[in-house]
Amino acid sequence: MKTASALTIMLLASFAWSAQPADAPAKPRTMQQVLDASSASDWRTPDPENTLYLDLDAGRVVIELAPAFAPLHAANLRTLARQHYFDDLAILRVQDNFVTQWGDPDADQPAKAHAFGKAARTLAPEFERAMSVDLPFTRLPDGDVYAPEAGFSNGMPAARDPKAGRAWLAHCYGMVGAGRDNDERSGSGSELYVVIGHAPRQLDRNIALVGRVIQGMELLSALPRGTGPLGFYENPSQRVPIRSVRVAADVPGSARTALQILRTDTPTFAALVESRRNRSDDWYKHPAGRIDLCNVPIPVRAVK
């Protein structure tokens, strides 16, 4: 199993420390120092087939899909986007410290609802999957309240239960999931939500996470909170219109948002984790020496 154990992360961090002058005290680098020292191979370019652009009047939200965990949902989202299913739909719900959700306000009215066309109306649940040798996992060293192991897989926050042989994505800030009704097979990706508050990890393994917002999060997190039950907007005029959702691969190069994401399976990432476990800038008087899964940033940079 390709796994960076806690010990590995600690060793890599120690290696980073030893790169400092021999006469300097062992002081962890800052995140900025880690990033400044990164090389081209520490970064990856998201696959345009696995990237969605959610375009709002206020700007673009870029979502990277997670086909390793939710292949059915990723495929259905591509089909929905390619049929322009989401165009002219809306953000319907913003519940403080929980989620922002978008979809078809007329989903329950067959005469008015947007057609699914070739897309599936419901999908098998993709709440978790089997661990396997081809699923990368960079384990964090400090444990997790909810799972035996927490870390990153393909740039997404994830958790594992080695005894059960299961792995799943974790509901951290910015993670995108597919809404469902009580039936666990009722989701399709036609209704999506993004986490905008403290990680609601109780949702893990109960609903399919399909990806992560890698740019434009503030366009979803700073919206007025809905005043109806569960944070739904009570008045249709409060809804935030969606201009379009497109697969990045279908967008002309000049209209694409060129981004790179820091890989989560490298010594540089391990050094970044260490820089966040033990903040070394002068402001911090009592470095935590620990970090929880959803507090680890995954840097994104624009490609010039």
Add this chain to the structure above:
Amino acid sequence: MKTASALTIMLLASFAWSAQPADAPAKPRTMQQVLDASSASDWRTPDPENTLYLDLDAGRVVIELAPAFAPLHAANLRTLARQHYFDDLAILRVQDNFVTQWGDPDADQPAKAHAFGKAARTLAPEFERAMSVDLPFTRLPDGDVYAPEAGFSNGMPAARDPKAGRAWLAHCYGMVGAGRDNDERSGSGSELYVVIGHAPRQLDRNIALVGRVIQGMELLSALPRGTGPLGFYENPSQRVPIRSVRVAADVPGSARTALQILRTDTPTFAALVESRRNRSDDWYKHPAGRIDLCNVPIPVRAVK
């Protein structure tokens, strides 16, 4: 030491379960069921001397102070509020998934800055305190990534290190702290921040938390994010003006916001925690069986 241990919480939760009909399966109650069954003594009224009203054009934010952990800051905040120090100051910074911060935009210009009057310009750090027999602590059962123990003290999320004999407030969503410069003695309460994202627990023990927003959080969390460094508003016109900050005790009864908060040291609270550890409504297929400190809600109700 008056402490509800993990075992106590579990027993109390079991007691709650046994209150169901003997022939019903042991199913945890929902939070709503727990609240519906609560009695008057499960609720407390915040002390008006320890309650601040932050009035914005959009409405009122109610903050309960935490004098058990930050007595100097609570006293200085009362002094500042009673001098109307904050009136016509502004929200200066909104950093996505981190904090909203308010204070004097001219703090660095003595000729223009609001006068401190009888308030202290700097205070001794109140980042943590000694554990003591008169400091209540309701410990949560599922551990914590950052501290040996996590739980609630006087309605505030807190953590403890029994070996060191220390206790401190935790940076959960809605917690309010006193900004400081690099010098740990540079805070005063004249510049405040509130957590608006995933709990930045790395700040614990590094800065004085002074209280918690108990109503109106959405007025601080849904503001446009600042585009300057650290989320500061780049243009003064983007700042959100503060009408006034008042100690609730100084506000006429008719203009007060009458609230009650669920106590965090009762069997009812233990049952609420259990209802959140194991969600029993039909939507949940895989109850977490665990909960982390900052995911425990502390219900507030309006007094009619």
